[in-house]
Amino acid sequence: MANPNDPKPLTFNLGGVEKLSDSIGHCFVVCGEEIAIFRQRDGRIFAVQNRCPHKKGNLSEGISGDGKVMCPLHSHKFDLTSGKGTEGKECLKTYAVRVTGGEILLDFPTASDEEPECCQTSEQHA
Amino acid sequence: MIEKRRQKLVVIGNGMAGARVVEEILKRDPDAFDIVMFGAEPYGNYNRILLSNVLNGSQSAAEIFMNPLSWYWENSITLHAGVKAVSIDRERQMVIGKPMKKDALAYMVSGDAAFEEKTIEESYDRVIIATGSRPFVPPMEGFGGPGTFMFRTIDDCERIADYAKECKKAAVIGGGLLGLEAARGLLTHGVEVTVLEAAPQLMIAQLDAESGQMLKTTMEGMGVKVMLEKITAKIESVGGRITQLVFKDGSTLDTDMVVVSAGIRPIAELATVSGLTVEKAIVVDDQMHTSDPEIFSLGECVQHRGRIYGLVEPIWEMANVLADVITGKNPDSAYLGSKLGTKLKVMGVELASMGETKPSQPSDEVVLYREPGRGIYKKLILRDNRIVGAILLGDIEAAGPLLQMFMSGSKAPDRRSEMLFGDAPSGVSMVQAVTMPDSVQICNCNGVSKKQIVDAIRSGCTSMPKIGACTRAGSGCGSCKGMITQLIEAYRGGDDADPSEHFYVPGVPLEKSELVAQIKKRELRSVSAVFDELAGGKECPASKAGLASLLKSLWPEDYVDERDARFINDRVHANIQKDGTFSVIPRIYGGVTTADELKRIADVAVKYKVPMVKITGGQRIDLLGVKKEDLPDVWKELGMPSGHAYTKSFRTCKSCVGTDFCRYGLGDSIALAQKIERRFQGIESPHKMKLATAGCPRNCSEAYVKDLGAVAIEGGLWEIYIGGAAGGTIRKGDLLCTVKSHDDVLKYMGRFMQYYREHARYLERTYHFVERLGIEEIKKVVMEDSLGICARLDAEIQRAVDAYKDPWKEAELPAYPTQFSGPELAAILEVAESNG
Numbered sequence: 017m018a019n020p021n022d023p024k025p026l027t028f029n030l031g032g033v034e035k036l037s038d039s040i041g042h043c044f045v046v047c048g049e050e051i052a053i054f055r056q057r058d059g060r061i062f063a064v065q066n067r068c069p070h071k072k073g074n075l076s077e078g079i080s081g082d083g084k085v086m087c088p089l090h091s092h093k094f095d096l097t098s099g100k101g102t103e104g105k106e107c108l109k110t111y112a113v114r115v116t117g118g119e120i121l122l123d124f125p126t127a128s129d130e131e132p133e134c135c136q137t138s139e140q141h142a
Numbered sequence: 143m144i145e146k147r148r149q150k151l152v153v154i155g156n157g158m159a160g161a162r163v164v165e166e167i168l169k170r171d172p173d174a175f176d177i178v179m180f181g182a183e184p185y186g187n188y189n190r191i192l193l194s195n196v197l198n199g200s201q202s203a204a205e206i207f208m209n210p211l212s213w214y215w216e217n218s219i220t221l222h223a224g225v226k227a228v229s230i231d232r233e234r235q236m237v238i239g240k241p242m243k244k245d246a247l248a249y250m251v252s253g254d255a256a257f258e259e260k261t262i263e264e265s266y267d268r269v270i271i272a273t274g275s276r277p278f279v280p281p282m283e284g285f286g287g288p289g290t291f292m293f294r295t296i297d298d299c300e301r302i303a304d305y306a307k308e309c310k311k312a313a314v315i316g317g318g319l320l321g322l323e324a325a326r327g328l329l330t331h332g333v334e335v336t337v338l339e340a341a342p343q344l345m346i347a348q349l350d351a352e353s354g355q356m357l358k359t360t361m362e363g364m365g366v367k368v369m370l371e372k373i374t375a376k377i378e379s380v381g382g383r384i385t386q387l388v389f390k391d392g393s394t395l396d397t398d399m400v401v402v403s404a405g406i407r408p409i410a411e412l413a414t415v416s417g418l419t420v421e422k423a424i425v426v427d428d429q430m431h432t433s434d435p436e437i438f439s440l441g442e443c444v445q446h447r448g449r450i451y452g453l454v455e456p457i458w459e460m461a462n463v464l465a466d467v468i469t470g471k472n473p474d475s476a477y478l479g480s481k482l483g484t485k486l487k488v489m490g491v492e493l494a495s496m497g498e499t500k501p502s503q504p505s506d507e508v509v510l511y512r513e514p515g516r517g518i519y520k521k522l523i524l525r526d527n528r529i530v531g532a533i534l535l536g537d538i539e540a541a542g543p544l545l546q547m548f549m550s551g552s553k554a555p556d557r558r559s560e561m562l563f564g565d566a567p568s569g570v571s572m573v574q575a576v577t578m579p580d581s582v583q584i585c586n587c588n589g590v591s592k593k594q595i596v597d598a599i600r601s602g603c604t605s606m607p608k609i610g611a612c613t614r615a616g617s618g619c620g621s622c623k624g625m626i627t628q629l630i631e632a633y634r635g636g637d638d639a640d641p642s643e644h645f646y647v648p649g650v651p652l653e654k655s656e657l658v659a660q661i662k663k664r665e666l667r668s669v670s671a672v673f674d675e676l677a678g679g680k681e682c683p684a685s686k687a688g689l690a691s692l693l694k695s696l697w698p699e700d701y702v703d704e705r706d707a708r709f710i711n712d713r714v715h716a717n718i719q720k721d722g723t724f725s726v727i728p729r730i731y732g733g734v735t736t737a738d739e740l741k742r743i744a745d746v747a748v749k750y751k752v753p754m755v756k757i758t759g760g761q762r763i764d765l766l767g768v769k770k771e772d773l774p775d776v777w778k779e780l781g782m783p784s785g786h787a788y789t790k791s792f793r794t795c796k797s798c799v800g801t802d803f804c805r806y807g808l809g810d811s812i813a814l815a816q817k818i819e820r821r822f823q824g825i826e827s828p829h830k831m832k833l834a835t836a837g838c839p840r841n842c843s844e845a846y847v848k849d850l851g852a853v854a855i856e857g858g859l860w861e862i863y864i865g866g867a868a869g870g871t872i873r874k875g876d877l878l879c880t881v882k883s884h885d886d887v888l889k890y891m892g893r894f895m896q897y898y899r900e901h902a903r904y905l906e907r908t909y910h911f912v913e914r915l916g917i918e919e920i921k922k923v924v925m926e927d928s929l930g931i932c933a934r935l936d937a938e939i940q941r942a943v944d945a946y947k948d949p950w951k952e953a954e955l956p957a958y959p960t961q962f963s964g965p966e967l968a969a970i971l972e973v974a975e976s977n978g
Contacts, residue, residue: 028968037958038670039681039706040713043965050965056681057670066965074722076965077710081673081681088710088718093683122968 025112030120036061041076041085046124051111052076053120054085054096062096063113063122069106148176151468152237152264154227154412155272156181158190159441159457161209163270166465168217174469177219178264180239182248183295184224186211190294191454191587197299197327206296208614225262230269230416232434237264249276249294251411268436268468271413271424275406275442275452280315280340284377289384289399293324302401306331309398313337313387315374316404317344319486324403325366326489336367336395338374338387340404345488348495352512353519353535360491360517360536369395406452408443423450428476430464440464447479456480458589483545485538485586491517494541496548498523498531506530509558520562527553529561542625546582576632584629585615585622595626596633604634646904647689649673649682654903661696668702669693687712688904691790694826695899698945705958714962715949716773717788719766724773726765728782729823732797732815732835733761739782746779760794760832762787771964774953784824784950790905792822792895793832796844800837800854809854811837814884818852821888824946825895825939828902828911833891846874849908850894852887855880860887864894864920865912873909876917879925893924893932896939 030044036055043066044051050066052075060083066075073089080086083096094101099108112123151167153160156179164177181187187209195201214221225239226248239262242248246256277292279285289309291302306312306328314325317339325335337344343354344361358368376388377400387395408423419425419433423445430438440460442452451457459480466475483496501508501523509522518536522529522544529548534541540562547554547561554561578584580593590613598612609626610617616626646654650672657676666672669689673681686707694701711717716724728743743763747755753767762785768776777784786793795818798804800811815835825831836845836853845851847868853861859880866875879890897920902911912920922928924935956962 030966030968035959037705037960040958040960042960042963044968045965046968071720072722077713077718077722079683079686079706079709081683081686081706084683086683089720091684 025123025125028122028124030122033115033118033120036120039080041078041080043074043076044122046122049124051122052085053113053122054080055115056081056083059115061113061115061120063111064094064096064099065109068092068094069101069108070103075108149174149267150265151175151177151268151270152266153177153179153270153272154230154237155179155270155274155441155443156183156187156221156223157272157274157441158187158208158454159274159461160270160272161187162457163272163440163461163464164217164219165209166461167469170465170469170471172217175268177217178222178237178266179214179219180222180225180227180237180264182224182226182242183297184242185296186213186221186223188296189587193293193296193299194323194327196296197293197302197324198330199303203296203299222262222264226257227273227412228415229412230418230437232416232437235266235436237266237269238262239264247292247295248297249274249409266436269438270464270468271432271437271439271443272441273409273412273443275408277402278405278407279402280374280404282374282376284379285400285402287377287379287384288382289379290377291399291401293320293401293403299327302328302399303331305399306333309333311336311397312399312401313395313397315400315402317341317368317370318347318403318405319345319488320405321403322361322366322488324401325361328401329365329489333398334367335365336369336397337361338372338389338395339368339370340373342370344368344370345493346499348484348486348493348499349533349535350499350521353521353533356512356514356517356519356535357488357491357493359514361489364489366489406442408445408450410443413439413443421445428463428478429467429473430460430477431467438464438468446477449479451480451482453482453484455484455583455586455589456482481549483532483548485541485545491536492534492538493536494532494534494538494545496532496545497529499533500531509562511559511562522554522558522561524554524558529554542578542582542584546578576628584625585613585617587622588614588617590615592629595629599630599633604630606630646692647682647685649680649685650677650689652676654901658692658696658900661693667693667697667700669704669707671702691826691828691904695942698941703957705961711788714770714773715784715788715952716768716770721767723767723769725787726768726773726776726780727758727762727785727787728780729785729819730762730782731819732795732812734797734812734816735763742780742782746776749779750776758787760787761796762794769964770962774956774962777950777953783948786824786949789826790829791827791831792819792825793830795819795822795833795835797835798837798842800835804837806840807837807854808856809837809858809860810884811835811843811852811854814852814860814887817884817888818891821943822892822895824949825899825942827895827899828904829907831895831898831908844868847872848875850891851875852891858882860884862887862890862894865909865917867907867909871907871909873913875909876912878917878921889936890924892939892943893935894920896935896942897924899942900935900938 028046036042038057041052041054051063052066053063055061068075068087070092071089073087075085075087077088078085084093086093092101092103094108099110101107114121186207188207192206196203222239225241227237227239229238240257241260243256277294312328312333312335314321314337317337325337328335343351344357361368373390374387375390378386384398410420410424413424414420424432424439424443426432426439426444426446430440432439441457460477463475463477466472485494507524511520521533523531528551532544578592582592584592584595594613595615598609603609603612606616609615616623645651646657664675666675669686672689687709690707705713716726750772752765756764758764795815797811797815801807831849833850834843834845834848836843838854845853846863847866851863851866855861861880862878863875864878867873898911
């Protein structure tokens with residue numbers, strides 16, 4: 017999957033994990049992009065693009081659970097791991113995120129204009 | 143290996159039967175045949191059922207095409223449009239056709255004069271004859287001259303409409319379905335229409351004498367004259383213009399034009415000259431073979447087991463069998479005849495008819511309901527406890543399940559009235575498409591089953607046009623659209639799409655009463671605890687808000703309020719708008735405000751640059767376009783409590799000016815509205831509750847159409863109505879009780895609210911709830927205490943009232959750190975490490 021020629025992602029420290037309440041999303045702006053971060057009760061943490069591809073709903077304000085989020089505007093649903101949506105071909109960009117030493121660390125790709133993974137066809141773009 | 147040569151199939155007839163059978167063949171095996179079609183009309187295939195709409199102008203000719211010419215070339219079908227097949231040379235295996243002259247009538251027995259010189263020959267391996275039928279013209283003198291018409295094709299519609307422009311009076315010969323449709327079409331062209339029927343009643347094939355008489359009255363009310371037992375002997379003309387009709391009994395009728403629509407006759411002469419067996423029509427067996435095994439036939443031109451059919455449903459069944467047999471997909475497929483039942487709309491009058499119209503055996507049971515004032519007539523004929531015939535006129539809501547019962551021959555329920563009115567004991571209307579079996583045909587025009595529609599909805603067709611494009615359902619007469627709408631509502635994606643429709647929420651496999659019992663037994667006070675104990679720890683996002691609402695009503699004081707279970711509106715106590723801003727509506731008790739409040743509202747609107755300030759339908763003031771970050775300050779500066787206009791709870795109680803100023807007022811509606819609102823503000827419920835009080839039955843505040851409404855009547859009394867609606871659904875509330883004081887209004891309203899809170903499904907409005915349970919049942923529980931629970935209901939609602947806290951107080955102390963925060967900037971300086 018990883019292209020050896022791609023520049024390595026930058027890792028951002030988004031601050032202490034205590035600002036994330038159970039399963040309530042929070043929106044961060046990283047390099048000009050809005051990213052929604054969710055941490056579930058079981059400790060799993062997810063990062064996806066914040067704006068719903070349908071009508072730009074703020075996903076960080078959506079109800080989440082079981083690795084999914086529902087957009088607050090029209091209830092479109094997305095899988096937080098793959099980014100896949102339930103409506104047609106909608107999908108979200110996903111980001112690698114983890115909690116280390118009580119801090120939220122997010123990997124932000126420097127070559128950022130690629131399509132979300134789940135939208136790509138089986139033939140990878142060069 | 144020798145490649146198999148594709149067989150060549152010639153289809154004679156390009157009407158509804160011909161085109162349908164080709165579609166069915168292509169569905170089963172698109173490569174089985176090279177297909178050639180002959181159609182005497184110079185068009186693609188259209189829906190003949192809708193011709194009357196073309197005549198009355200409600201649809202254009204272009205709108206009723208089912209297969210436009212492009213469909214033929216897309217499927218590599220050679221169409222000889224405007225060419226009539228005249229014979230089949232079975233020795234040479236050749237179909238012979240002749241092009242029609244421009245003005246020749248496609249369906250008439252054609253002499254050579256109707257054709258161009260040329261002939262067109264097509265060789266064949268197999269032939270399907272689908273020549274259909276032609277109008278029947280009873281013997282009379284003078285038919286065929288100027289001003290006389292038949293009603294069978296698009297071209298006929300055009301000719302009739304054209305000629306009607308010059309006429310004041312038109313006569314329609316034939317009082318059956320087609321005749322009435324022609325009459326309806328003519329009415330729209332501004333002519334005075336008289337329908338002439340030879341029999342003593344209208345629509346003798348579908349109706350009995352009494353319903354025929356009711357239909358006649360209805361027709362006459364619409365401006366169509368009806369003359370029964372009139373047989374036309376002669377059409378008289380002077381100078382090329384019709385003047386009058388002369389009847390057999392010697393009487394006459396002045397008219398300017400005549401349309402004959404007195405039934406149809408099979409078109410079979412092609413089969414006769416080709417040496418096939420023809421009796422009343424072309425004789426076919428159960429596999430749709432004619433007497434020549436290579437030649438098949440279907441539709442109105444065939445005679446099967448001695449019967450001829452003139453409706454569309456049997457054609458669809460025959461097309462299925464024929465396609466099964468000819469493609470070899472199922473050579474044993476057999477057509478066993480059709481039971482005839484149909485739903486129609488005649489001049490806007492809905493009608494369903496099936497089987498026999500009159501009892502024929504002494505033991506036949508007849509169930510009858512009539513309501514002449516509203517033109518409603520319902521009749522069932524039962525034999526051996528099974529329906530053998532039914533007529534529904536004026537109200538055909540029960541037609542779907544009745545047709546189903548009739549077609550399948552299933553046993554009738556003991557309570558016969560259920561079949562007429564759908565008042566099954568469960569309170570669920572019998573015509574709910576959702577509860578019908580998958581195989582039921584919903585769209586009778588296009589033969590589309592419930593399963594096909596549901597599959598389409600599940601694949602994303604969630605609107606009527608999409609369903610039409612995908613399955614054709616609803617694109618015919620349109621009488622099935624109501625049922626399709628029900629199906630879309632029931633099966634479209636989103637929260638309510640789950641097959642687990644009886645669960646209170648999709649993610650916990652329990653129906654509401656079981657869920658409540660489990661929650662109480664296990665003392666589950668938080669949404670996550672419910673998921674842990676009852677759903678294997680899976681936190682279904684679509685279920686959270688419903689569970690939160692339920693838990694709050696079960697444990698008013700000690701509910702563990704996990705904010706992630708709330709919808710955004712309930713997290714920030716404002717209503718999210720499409721651009722992500724919020725609407726703020728402060729509480730204004732009973733709709734009565736003060737100059738001081740208005741000043742503060744104005745100051746806030748200026749200070750926070752509120753883009754729109756609007757008066758709502760509930761007599762409140764809405765500040766639209768407030769940013770999430772500004773919400774706490776806006777609330778503080780308003781200094782008014784939350785109006786709860788964003789949540790599933792008690793919303794508002796609006797009022798009229800009542801006795802304070804109004805000269806008609808009978809009761810103090812303002813004071814009552816304010817008492818109601820102060821008591822019940824913010825009470826959570828399965829869906830929103832909108833209330834009103836009216837100071838007299840003039841209903842200025844619309845109390846009759848509210849979830850709960852109180853209306854003052856003479857004698858110092860108040861009526862309480864429940865289950866009203868005036869949104870997407872409109873329903874007048876049902877009268878729950880009449881009481882003597884404001885306190886009694888509060889008491890019984892509260893009791894009903896608590897009962898609704900405990901027993902309604904999540905997102906079930908009161909108008910559905912009241913309809914589902916029935917007002918009589920609710921009265922028994924709430925007024926007569928039939929379950930002995932009234933004292934408890936009163937105590938529970940009091941607990942909820944006591945537990946009320948103004949959510950806007952969270953302005954002072956947010957419930958969680960990021961409650962009102964916007965996006966947080968992650969500065970580039972905070973790069974922790976670079977893996978580069």
